[in-house]
Amino acid sequence: MEELPLVLWAHRTTPKRSNGETPYSLVYGIEAVSPAEIHVLTNRTTNLEENEENLHLNLEKYYNKRVKSLVYKVGDYVLRLNSINKVEYEGKMGPTWEGPYIISEAFGNGSYKLETTEGKQVPRTWNGVNLRKFYF
Template sequence: MGESPFNLSFGTEAVIPVDVGVPSPRVINFNEQINGDGLRANLDLLEEAREESRIRVAAYKQKVSHYHDLKIRPREFRAGDLVLRKAAISQLKKVGKLSPTWEGPYRVKEIIRPGSYKLETLGEHQLPHAWNSKNLRKYYQ
């Protein structure tokens, strides 16, 4: 964000008790009148600092989203493609860790909408419900 949460909340930087006890330029040059004027000026500029912070956060989120979208490859299948489906989704009872994670191959019979497919076995027996593309993967012979 470029600002500390304390600064965004109260309009000034925090001074921890250890800094007050140690002679530092910040403590030595302390003037109550100048400090009061500076605090009032900081409070006047607080909304602007918050808005700049919001803009930085939005730009950061946009960059992260763009990077994520570059790395994601959509899974699209055409009618007739051979696919495997996740075994854990189709099994009612939880099985052991050594069981296969994918079942198949199955053939894509119909595209209901992008990302949703009707499948059939290689013996042309249609499966009862549609399958989402996140639970399918391409089968290579």
């Protein structure tokens, strides 16, 4: 019975074959500190507050590296996210995007005025997150 916690610990920290990551590292973004490491004074076990801050900075860098900021110019053709405009949900088989629209005015905060290809203004401004570049 005394070995059960050690067996569970080994299971939680053993790398898996599919991705080479432990379940703990997938959840928390760092490797687990084993019970043997707790008694040894290392930078990782003594500076807990600094480690927390470093973990937060690493997660932020990871997120920011993958964020693609899209800036559209006046005259660009874009598609608009359909779920933002529709009052009724059309189900998962409904169209995701609608358009194309033309950017008629660009504001500095990432919002845009749209117009149809016939030149009719679309009501309100639209956030760039809800738009995708359209290529003919």
